[in-house]
Every structure is written in C-alpha cells, then in structure tokens.
Amino acid sequence: MDYMYNHFSQLASRYRDLRTTDAEPIAFIGETLKYLPEVKAADVGCGDGRYDLLLFQHLNNLHLSCIDTNIPMLEHVSDYLTKHNITRFETIQAVAEDFPLKNNSMDCVLTFNAIHHFDFLKFIEKAAEMIKAEGKIFIYTRLRSQNARNIWGQYFPSFLEKETRLYELNEMERWIQSVESLAIETVKQFKYERTSTLERLIEQAKGKHYSTFSLYKEEELDEAIQAFQDNIKKAFQKTDKIEWFDENILLVLKLGRQQKDVAHH
Secondary structure: OHHHHHHHHHHHHHHHHHOOOOOHHHHHHHHHOOOOOOEEEEEEOOOOOHHHHHHHHHOOOEEEEEEEOOHHHHHHHHHHHHHOOOOOEEEEEOEOOEOOOOOOOEEEEEEEOOHHHOOHHHHHHHHHHHEEEEEEEEEEEOOHHHHHHOHHHHHOOOHHHHOOOOOOHHHHHHHHHOOOOEEEEEEEEEEEEEEEOHHHHHHHHHOOOOHHHHHOOHHHHHHHHHHHHHHHHHHOOOOOOEEEEEEEEEEEEEEOOOOOEEEEO
8 A cells, every 4th residue: 555655645735725624523523522521532544634623623622642654644733733732632653453542541533534544344443442431433434425426426537436445334334233342323424515616626636635536547647637627617617616515424433232313414
C-alpha cells in the first residue's frame, strides 16, 4: 500500500481545501455523548484533522488521540489543532487494526471516511477492546450504492469500477454480528444537497481529493477528466451551479447485544 501512503503524503498540505467536511455527524455524536462531562476519544485514520477540530467544538472536555499511519498527515493535524489553541490531544502513528491504547480506556473510538482503508473486522475487534463498558464506536462512511449516486459515480468514467474498497451495510452488519462483544446501537443515514462549479470539481479530481483518483494512471485520469467535463456539460444546463446529493452513513456500535434503532436524516 505504498502508493496510498504516498498519495496521502502528497495531499496532506491541501487536503482540507480539497475535501468537504460534514458537521452534521459530529453534531449527532456530540448529542449522543452530551451526558459525559469529559470525553476520552480516539480518531482512527484522522488524516489532517479536519473532523478533529469539530469534535473539540462538540464534545465536552475532550481529550483526543489522533491516530494515522501517515506522518505528514499527523504533522498537519498537530499544527491545525495547535493553531486553534487546542492542547488536549496526542498524535500516534499506528495502523487502524493495532493502535497502542490501553484496554477499556476510551469513551469512544471514531473514524471518518477512512474505514475502507482498514481491515473492517480487525478494526472493530481492536476498538471493542479499547472502549469502556458504556463506550461507543462511531463509523462514518459511504456505501458502494451511495457512491454510485453521487456526482462522481454518475458522471466520472470508471469511478465505480476503480473504487472496490467501499462496503455495503449488510456486509458491515455481518462482520459486526460476528464479534460477540459488539452490537449495533444506531444506523443513521445522512443526505446532503451539494452545489459546485465544474471548475471546482475538476480541481478536486486533479487534486485527487478522493483516493479513488489515485487508482488511475496519469494519462487515464487526464482522459477521464475530459470525458467527465463533457458528461457534465451534457447533463447540466449551468456548469457554474451543478447540484447533486451526497449520501453517507453513520454506524454507532456498543458493547453488548441489543436491537438497533434506525434513524434517518
């Protein structure tokens, strides 16, 4: 996976500018954990910290372990949080399937748009060991079927064929059910109305804001970007105001076995 490490290393300095950060799941997590006077948490696959700043804004007296395999990303998260006068955090270079925290020490383990880079089962098994008896695991991601309905899945050549790493809900549910100590507490769907310009979308694709674009060879990507422009111009009357929906899902896991609640947003 050296190419993926290199991809994120090259992207680290401009990742926040290229990606869209969703505040809604963080607000939901904050509401879920508002009963805790202080929160000890780990963000696994933290990237450059774009979600971590929001966590500090929504969780009470948060102490956060920011975990990633990528050193440049960890350097950026450290700079980013420090610039916002946040000190109650640490950065740890580790893989998602084996991060060095004490068992039963975390109020929650979180991951945002990164689970498709992990071994799902090994990650949740490890996270289950880390959380306290009343602790939770939050997994924010997009499904393969959701990916197919966004602007890239619909109009960018080979995007769906290249992106084979995403999961479907039934796959994740099956893995979770195989871990005796874990149960699904909530499955929450998010749907966002997006607006962008063609120029901005091309900038994101060229910048490889989704790691999917790093799976293209350079010449192949250039050709796909040109075809994407043509597809967009055919599909939308105004290329300065392109509208679509992005969809994501948030899984909330806990220790024990109980019926899940299904919530829609």
